[in-house]
Amino acid sequence: MRDIIWEAPYCGEGNNCFRIGTDDQGNxxxxxxxxxxxxxxxxxxxxxxxxxxxxxxxxDHLL
Incomplete structure (x- = not known):
């Protein structure tokens, strides 16, 4: 299991919430x-x- 450190969620308009994380291997x-x-x-x-x-x-063309 990877030890991922997640940032607080980033939420755009509506319910589109994403999280960005990193590990100690540079990923x-x-x-x-x-x-x-x-x-x-x-x-x-x-x-x-x-x-x-x-x-x-x-x-933007994907949205």
């Missing part, structure tokens, strides 16, 4: 709040890049 995790057992994981840098790209509007 980052993102999950729906309340369902942290089903997460997506990658390096911290990859998650940082994903968040930057989303903030820049590069995923």
């Amino acid at each position: 980052a995790y993102i999950a729906v709040a309340g369902a942290e057992g089903a997460y997506v994981t990658d390096t911290r840098e990859a998650l940082r890049t994903l968040i930057r790209e989303i903030k820049a509007g590069k995923a």
Whole structure:
């Protein structure tokens, strides 16, 4: 079992709440709040890049 340290949930409009976590191996995790057992994981840098790209509007076409 991984020892993931989860941040407080980030909630957008409505009930869209996500949590971001990290471990001591340099991995980052993102999950729906309340369902942290089903997460997506990658390096911290990859998650940082994903968040930057989303903030820049590069995923708006998916919404």
